Amino acid sequence: MRFFLNKLYHGAGVLSAVCIVAICVVILARVVGRWMGIVVPSSDDFAGFLLAASSFLALAYTFQHGGHIRVSLFTSRLSEKSALFCERFVLVTASVLVAYLAYELCYMVWESWSYEELSSGFVAIPMWIVQLPVALGMVIFAISVIDLAACSLLFGKRIPLSEEESLAEKDFIKIDGNDRQDSKGEGQ
Amino acid sequence: MNELIIGGILLVVLFGFLASGLWVALSLLMVAISGMILLGNDAFGLIYATSTWGAVSDWSLAALPLFIWMGEILFRTRLSSDLFEGLTPWLGRVPGRLLHVNILSCGLFAAVSGSSAATAATIGKMTLPELKKQGYDDKMAIATLAGSGTLGLLIPPSIILIVYGVAAEVSIGRLFIAGAVPGIMLVMLFMGYTMYWALRNPSKVPSDTVSYSWSVKLKALLKLIPVALLVLFVLGSIYGGLTTPTEAAAFGVVGALLLAYTGSSLTRESLVGSLMGATKTSCMILLILAGAAFLTVAMGFIGLPRMLAESIAAMQLSPYLLLFILTLLFVVLGCFLDGISVVVLTTSVVLPMVLQAGIDPLWFGIYIVLVVEMSQITPPVGFNLFVLQSLTGRDMIFISKAALPFFFLLLFAVVIVTVFPGIVTWLPSEMTAN
Numbered sequence: 001m002r003f004f005l006n007k008l009y010h011g012a013g014v015l016s017a018v019c020i021v022a023i024c025v026v027i028l029a030r031v032v033g034r035w036m037g038i039v040v041p042s043s044d045d046f047a048g049f050l051l052a053a054s055s056f057l058a059l060a061y062t063f064q065h066g067g068h069i070r071v072s073l074f075t076s077r078l079s080e081k082s083a084l085f086c087e088r089f090v091l092v093t094a095s096v097l098v099a100y101l102a103y104e105l106c107y108m109v110w111e112s113w114s115y116e117e118l119s120s121g122f123v124a125i126p127m128w129i130v131q132l133p134v135a136l137g138m139v140i141f142a143i144s145v146i147d148l149a150a151c152s153l154l155f156g157k158r159i160p161l162s163e164e165e166s167l168a169e170k171d172f173i174k175i176d177g178n179d180r181q182d183s184k185g186e187g188q
Numbered sequence: 189m190n191e192l193i194i195g196g197i198l199l200v201v202l203f204g205f206l207a208s209g210l211w212v213a214l215s216l217l218m219v220a221i222s223g224m225i226l227l228g229n230d231a232f233g234l235i236y237a238t239s240t241w242g243a244v245s246d247w248s249l250a251a252l253p254l255f256i257w258m259g260e261i262l263f264r265t266r267l268s269s270d271l272f273e274g275l276t277p278w279l280g281r282v283p284g285r286l287l288h289v290n291i292l293s294c295g296l297f298a299a300v301s302g303s304s305a306a307t308a309a310t311i312g313k314m315t316l317p318e319l320k321k322q323g324y325d326d327k328m329a330i331a332t333l334a335g336s337g338t339l340g341l342l343i344p345p346s347i348i349l350i351v352y353g354v355a356a357e358v359s360i361g362r363l364f365i366a367g368a369v370p371g372i373m374l375v376m377l378f379m380g381y382t383m384y385w386a387l388r389n390p391s392k393v394p395s396d397t398v399s400y401s402w403s404v405k406l407k408a409l410l411k412l413i414p415v416a417l418l419v420l421f422v423l424g425s426i427y428g429g430l431t432t433p434t435e436a437a438a439f440g441v442v443g444a445l446l447l448a449y450t451g452s453s454l455t456r457e458s459l460v461g462s463l464m465g466a467t468k469t470s471c472m473i474l475l476i477l478a479g480a481a482f483l484t485v486a487m488g489f490i491g492l493p494r495m496l497a498e499s500i501a502a503m504q505l506s507p508y509l510l511l512f513i514l515t516l517l518f519v520v521l522g523c524f525l526d527g528i529s530v531v532v533l534t535t536s537v538v539l540p541m542v543l544q545a546g547i548d549p550l551w552f553g554i555y556i557v558l559v560v561e562m563s564q565i566t567p568p569v570g571f572n573l574f575v576l577q578s579l580t581g582r583d584m585i586f587i588s589k590a591a592l593p594f595f596f597l598l599l600f601a602v603v604i605v606t607v608f609p610g611i612v613t614w615l616p617s618e619m620t621a622n
Contacts, residue, residue, distance in 0.1 A: 017467045020253045027250065027438035031431065047434070048247040055244050055253075055474035058467045067468040068211045068475060073524045073569065075209040090210045097214055097221075101236060108237035131241060159209075 005147055012140050013061025019054035023047050045121035049130040056137030060144035066160035087159050091149035098145050102138040109135045191495050194226050212529045216479035220486035227490055236482050243481035244474055249354055252473060254437035255345050257466035261444040264458040265451050267415055268310050271296055274411035277400035284386035284393060286324060290315050290332040291378050298340025299419055304564055305575045308337030312579050325392035327590040328385060330576055335378055335594025337572050338561035341527055343371040344423060348527050351473065352553045355480060355535040360433045361426050363553050365616045370554055370605055377597050418443045427619065473528055480532035493537050497544035507545045511606060515559055522563020523570065530560055554612045555605060562598040565591045
């Protein structure tokens with residue numbers, strides 16, 4: 001189960017990265033085409049659709065790596081026990097919220113499908129196809145938030161630190177080794 | 189229910205969720221939904237879906253992941269050490285010598301990386317031990333790093349300016365042009381202060397031991413050329429009107445890949461690492477932007493921004509007083525929120541008020557970035573200060589005191605830009621006139 005979920009988050013993240021490469025290729029094709037007098041049809045629309053797909057498919061992956069920003073200025077001052085309580089509250093709130101929003105995005109896709117909506121650009125594509133990755137990404141995000149909430153409630157697992165937080169906590173360089181001890185927690 | 193009561197409740201909801209550590213993007217969504225419920229509007233699910241789709245499928249935003257990717261590629265090359273080695277021989281005769289390497293490498297590195305914490309950490313990791321070894325004053329070494337680490341937010345191609353441009357519907361190309369002069373002004377202020385300090389405190393700067401011959405200088409210059417060309421090419425094509433920012437970003441990625449390839453630092457690992465890093469950062473920013481888009485729509489329904497704008501107009505508040513109050517507000521917000529969140533929160537609530545007061549949204553974008561830079565080193569809670577604390581192992585009081593002059597220099601820059609708005613608006617209007 002754990003293995004399957006991690007694969008799911010990572011797979012969606014990789015798909016999202018592929019979308020970013022695709023954005024780059026589409027934009028380059030558009031400029032090169034312009035130089036040679038060829039119009040790449042609806043390249044703007046495609047870049048937008050790819051961006052939407054990329055940003056939502058990566059939600060769970062980013063979440064698992066602590067990439068989403070949260071304010072830890074206050075919670076990091078709490079004791080171990082109250083910090084865990086705080087994280088549980090936040091995770092349960094987020095689970096409910098994200099699950100609801102994922103439902104709304106799925107509903108949007110379903111509506112686009114049932115009304116057979118088309119994109120407004122030169123190349124008309126059924127909207128549900130380009131909106132589907134957004135809804136899918138949000139559903140995977142909801143799964144990952146609920147996953148972490150469950151792990152927090154059951155096993156006391158903590159929310160992963162962001163890269164910048166670990167940048168601010170890691171001692172990756174020491175210039176004055178002897179200054180180190182008395183500086184912890186002072187004057188913050 | 190009265191708008192003011194709703195506004196008050198929403199403020200409590202916002203700060204409650206933020207302080208408890210709920211993710212910023214989700215906190216914005218929570219506030220928006222609470223507002224809609226208080227208003228008795230039950231179509232918020234539908235409104236959420238449409239505003240989110242509209243916000244994230246906007247093609248001008250495509251510049252964002254591409255610029256971030258470009259930065260991530262360059263971040264993994266030898267760029268930071270090339271900057272250090274390339275700049276050192278040239279600054280041998282300027283008062284304060286190696287301290288200027290800190291400022292200039294941060295400025296250049298920031299132009300491509302866009303994250304102030306990462307800039308301060310990367311450059312500092314290399315320059316701080318060297319400065320220490322040569323006997324420079326610790327305090328000033330840390331101070332120059334703290335101050336110039338924030339330059340990345342302003343110097344184009346800046347991520348935060350793209351976010352502002354999209355959220356406030358201001359042309360990103362024009363914002364990039366507008367950021368150039370204030371960015372150079374800031375670098376000059378920092379360097380000027382460092383020279384003044386070095387002349388005042390000759391005992392804290394080691395006496396000159398190395399002098400560099402011209403052949404060494406020219407060899408050093410060669411290390412700087414590739415990255416300078418890349419920056420010139422990307423910005424030049426935007427400034428010259430040849431490409432849109434998004435197209436320039438795509439070329440920037442190609443250029444960065446080329447640079448990494450010729451510097452033989454392009455491995456499978458670094459390529460995948462840069463791409464996944466860019467994916468995470470751009471996903472994080474877009475989730476916040478999508479949340480802000482929904483919040484803006486919800487605020488429109490509640491009518492809070494309009495009401496604030498009208499009351500500002502009725503009070504006949506002078507623009508200067510308004511800016512003074514906003515500056516205080518942003519510095520406080522910036523102490524615990526990151527720059528991007530401050531910008532999107534502002535555009536969804538404050539922007540109508542600013543426009544009502546007759547302030548140019550282009551100018552306001554540069555102003556807000558300057559204030560956000562300032563908040564990054566606001567003693568004793570600015571985010572850059574925490575990074576420097578872990579980097580140096582010094583206590584927060586020492587770091588805050590060291591960074592204080594640079595905090596005031598940034599404040600001074602905000603004042604100059606307010607008194608002479610032409611510094612921001614002159615170049616864009618000149619360039620679009622032709």
